[in-house]
Amino acid sequence: METIAQREAEIIEEFSFFDDWMDKYEHLIALGKELPALSASLKVESNQIKGCQSQVWLHATLEDGGIRFEADADAIITRGMIALLLRPVQGQPPSAVAAFEFGFLDPLGLTAHLSPTRANGLLSMVKQIRLYGVAFQAKRG
Amino acid sequence: METIAQREAEIIEEFSFFDDWMDKYEHLIALGKELPALSASLKVESNQIKGCQSQVWLHATLEDGGIRFEADADAIITRGMIALLLRPVQGQPPSAVAAFEFGFLDPLGLTAHLSPTRANGLLSMVKQIRLYGVAFQAKRG
Amino acid sequence: MNLSDIRAHFPILRREVHGRPLVYLDNAATTQKPQAVMDALVDYYGGYNSNVHRGVHQLSQEATDAFEKVRLQLQAHVNAAHSHEIIFTKGTTDSLNLVAHGFRSMLSKGDEILVTQLEHHSNLVPWQMLAQHSGATLKYVSMDGQGALNMEDFHAQLTAKTKILAFNHISNALGTINPVKAMAAAAHALGAVVVVDGAQALPHSAIDVQDLDVDFYAGSAHKMYGPTGIGLLYGKTSWLEKLPPYQGGGEMIAEVAMEKSSYAGLPHKFEAGTPNIAGVIGWGAAIQWMHSVGMDQIEAHEHELLQYGTALLEAIPGVKIYGKAPKKAAVLSFNVAGLHPYDVGTLLDQMGIAVRTGQHCTQPIMDEFGIPGTIRASLAAYTSKEDLDALARALEKAIALLS
Amino acid sequence: MNLSDIRAHFPILRREVHGRPLVYLDNAATTQKPQAVMDALVDYYGGYNSNVHRGVHQLSQEATDAFEKVRLQLQAHVNAAHSHEIIFTKGTTDSLNLVAHGFRSMLSKGDEILVTQLEHHSNLVPWQMLAQHSGATLKYVSMDGQGALNMEDFHAQLTAKTKILAFNHISNALGTINPVKAMAAAAHALGAVVVVDGAQALPHSAIDVQDLDVDFYAGSAHKMYGPTGIGLLYGKTSWLEKLPPYQGGGEMIAEVAMEKSSYAGLPHKFEAGTPNIAGVIGWGAAIQWMHSVGMDQIEAHEHELLQYGTALLEAIPGVKIYGKAPKKAAVLSFNVAGLHPYDVGTLLDQMGIAVRTGQHCTQPIMDEFGIPGTIRASLAAYTSKEDLDALARALEKAIALLS
Numbered sequence A, B: 001m002e003t004i005a006q007r008e009a010e011i012i013e014e015f016s017f018f019d020d021w022m023d024k025y026e027h028l029i030a031l032g033k034e035l036p037a038l039s040a041s042l043k044v045e046s047n048q049i050k051g052c053q054s055q056v057w058l059h060a061t062l063e064d065g066g067i068r069f070e071a072d073a074d075a076i077i078t079r080g081m082i083a084l085l086l087r088p089v090q091g092q093p094p095s096a097v098a099a100f101e102f103g104f105l106d107p108l109g110l111t112a113h114l115s116p117t118r119a120n121g122l123l124s125m126v127k128q129i130r131l132y133g134v135a136f137q138a139k140r141g
Numbered sequence C, D: 001m002n003l004s005d006i007r008a009h010f011p012i013l014r015r016e017v018h019g020r021p022l023v024y025l026d027n028a029a030t031t032q033k034p035q036a037v038m039d040a041l042v043d044y045y046g047g048y049n050s051n052v053h054r055g056v057h058q059l060s061q062e063a064t065d066a067f068e069k070v071r072l073q074l075q076a077h078v079n080a081a082h083s084h085e086i087i088f089t090k091g092t093t094d095s096l097n098l099v100a101h102g103f104r105s106m107l108s109k110g111d112e113i114l115v116t117q118l119e120h121h122s123n124l125v126p127w128q129m130l131a132q133h134s135g136a137t138l139k140y141v142s143m144d145g146q147g148a149l150n151m152e153d154f155h156a157q158l159t160a161k162t163k164i165l166a167f168n169h170i171s172n173a174l175g176t177i178n179p180v181k182a183m184a185a186a187a188h189a190l191g192a193v194v195v196v197d198g199a200q201a202l203p204h205s206a207i208d209v210q211d212l213d214v215d216f217y218a219g220s221a222h223k224m225y226g227p228t229g230i231g232l233l234y235g236k237t238s239w240l241e242k243l244p245p246y247q248g249g250g251e252m253i254a255e256v257a258m259e260k261s262s263y264a265g266l267p268h269k270f271e272a273g274t275p276n277i278a279g280v281i282g283w284g285a286a287i288q289w290m291h292s293v294g295m296d297q298i299e300a301h302e303h304e305l306l307q308y309g310t311a312l313l314e315a316i317p318g319v320k321i322y323g324k325a326p327k328k329a330a331v332l333s334f335n336v337a338g339l340h341p342y343d344v345g346t347l348l349d350q351m352g353i354a355v356r357t358g359q360h361c362t363q364p365i366m367d368e369f370g371i372p373g374t375i376r377a378s379l380a381a382y383t384s385k386e387d388l389d390a391l392a393r394a395l396e397k398a399i400a401l402l403s
């Protein structure tokens, strides 16, 4: 399996082809459309992360030493961001997830979506992703 | 008896000799010292006008068709101002007092003392002076 | 003043966002500020900054005079009978809380408070809190599908039990203009107090509180070209005298002993602590600016643009406008079929268009329409047809990207 | 930074009053503002003015980021454990009312609230109102002839019945610095909540709320080189969670239905309505300015000037200084034998000297001394020895004129 760092590099490479915001957002929207919907049984309150404007759901399980994340959102750009955020961490070992900084968003020009003052719930999701890393580490250790 | 207008002119003339603020305030302070103290029996709540910083008392009676004002204050500059304010209206008929505008303070450069936002109670005193004019007019008429 | 003169007063309108010229259509949230307001603030802080009232020195006198002059300006602006009927508060929310709080000791079980489904949370939550504390019942007037108040329902809900009627003059989410004068008269006939949230009306038209005959009227400077952190509560003298003080502190007392204090007269009774002096002075400049344009011109201009924008948006397939009351002010609230407002707003932002998306602090309206929120373009005196053209073009692009 | 560099930041210090250079010695009422604060306001209003939170557009994002950055600045400035422990209010008075009001439902007959004789009305009247509403008893700690708290009396009054201890860190009328840490520890040992009015301490020295171990700490930006209309309430998380919301409105709710609402988390629960955004951002610039000078330098400078000014005034026959506590900050409160403070203040003003005269919103202190008020010269980071020399010379002249 590729490491988190390899996947980050891939994403940065992928976005480097876009030279205007339209292409970038088109891609983000495409990613959002491709993200598999969370099954209704997992779209429950306990998996929900409240953003003021966009609702986000996140679920995680430990499979073969790697974390399997499933997530969803009601807004499509938020879904695209989720797809992007999950790509590096999907299936990775808890320790790697717990320590991950999501630094690749910066060269992509998408850091603003994770600003603590954004009303989209993504920052809370990122915190939650890391927390799952910590929690599953503890479970194993 | 001189009219209000004559007395105003006199005061303006009197102050025209002062060319700096020190002389003017020295005179005001002297006027304050000369103002007869209000007798203790008249320094009562009902005659009191509350300024935030300087307390003012005002009493008036009707004598031979003219109003006799007696007043006092705890601060000396306020007393001086009172002496000045009472000079034109002292002994004047109620109708003249009720209509008086106290315009002479302007050429004297002392209008600020009567500003509605001053904390010295003088504006309230001026209003009270006029009110006595109105009240005694009504009594007679 | 013509539109380009008006726009020239607002330095921010010359900036770019994401490399595009800013198109600011979030005026119901807060308006931009003319240069005159910034100048007034700098003049104050740089020239005569001082605490107000009680000071014997010149700066304090100058600051107090400037501060109190604005009270007179506001008195004239809303045509209040007395200057002491203008209370300076932090803003509309603060004003409404002051009133709602004051009635805690005057209501009891069996009494009713009537609000409407159109209220901003700031004119809803304080009454919920009042109901909770006093035991009174909170009732509300429903709206129709156009976003107008259901007047039949209003008259059915308004009874002799109604002690307080609270509603907004103009809805921030839908633009609905409510018939204040008629509603106030009906409420007064039954003995109720009338509290009007004027946050959205004050920026758009001339207000005459005596003609409307309301008991309280609340507003925020920041929505009417003025600074943040300052607002007004107009109250009829008789009610302001009945209402207990809200906050205790400096300025609002006559005599203080360790055990008990007596309160100062109006307006000071409701203005505890150092006020937002710069805010008040800046507000004075904003009001002067509004009058230099003319309240009637502002209203007419916005009305014309509202019609222009409505036609533009309705021509775009999939766009649905929420709020189509017969009497309506400068707000275009809409959604695009199948699209989440957050997505549309995010893309519009990329194109330099500032609109608000979401519930606009009016969750009950959104719940009624069964939607998570709307996209809201709200207009001001400086809004141009070009702004609305840019919105429409960007919206088409956003729809194309998202579909 | 040396003094002339510091003074150069304050444009108002270059103005004249009655033809004389301004000597501003009314800093306890409000301080002057450095150019950086005005620049921050103009940058905001001219560059990124927008309502904060919930906006998806760029301006709103920029404004929100700048606004929230100041919360972090303040957290660091007072060393709070969490940024959500910094609540933005209108000012000290608003902060103290928020706390006092929150305890209405938590106190009852038999409980005691302990304040001191040194309090500003803003830290006295709210507790009187709380006592009145809850049935609790208000008690107070007396002061000695020097204006220091009587610590024996403090320990006698503080009992297991004491639910709240509220007092100021520094007295605005006398300059007394109270032993906050020791008083807080004593109160906590008996289970009382500790509320500190820090309005006069924040401008003069570094504050560490965790080291002082107080439960609430209140302050005003305008007294610390910042804008009017904005202040802070620091509260320990556990207490802020226990305290009910104060005002209802936008921003402070999680879910709103017509009947009932659920409240948002900290700090939003206590920040209903549009905040004073420009005020907060300007305050950030003020704090940055204070740190560019250095809190220790400010404290040391003022301490030196206080001693210098005390000696100058005491050398003038008839002058009596009120407040000579062993630990004392930048306030010179005095009277001249036989003269009314109002007269002295009026003449000083004619000579360009801005001092405050009167009760300084501390009537109980004046009553204790049996005087109608004092003349108060209060210092700041930009005060110079020349300012104090000018005061002394002018005072001698005023005495000569009045005697």
Ligand SMILES: Cc1ncc(COP(=O)(O)O)c(C=O)c1O
Pocket (backbone or CB within 6 Å): C250, C272, C273, C274, C275, D028, D029, D091, D092, D093, D094, D120, D122, D123, D168, D170, D171, D172, D197, D199, D200, D220, D361
């Ligand atoms: C010790 C003290 N407490 C409270 C206050 C009230 O502060 P504000 O008027 O900013 O609310 C002041 C200032 O006047 C003060 O000096």
Ligand SMILES: Cc1ncc(COP(=O)(O)O)c(C=O)c1O
Pocket (backbone or CB within 6 Å): C028, C029, C091, C092, C093, C094, C120, C122, C123, C168, C170, C171, C172, C197, C199, C200, C220, C361, D250, D272, D273, D274, D275
């Ligand atoms: C109709 C209405 N009422 C009340 C408010 C609250 O105003 P503020 O946030 O200035 O207190 C607003 C603005 O948000 C509004 O639009």
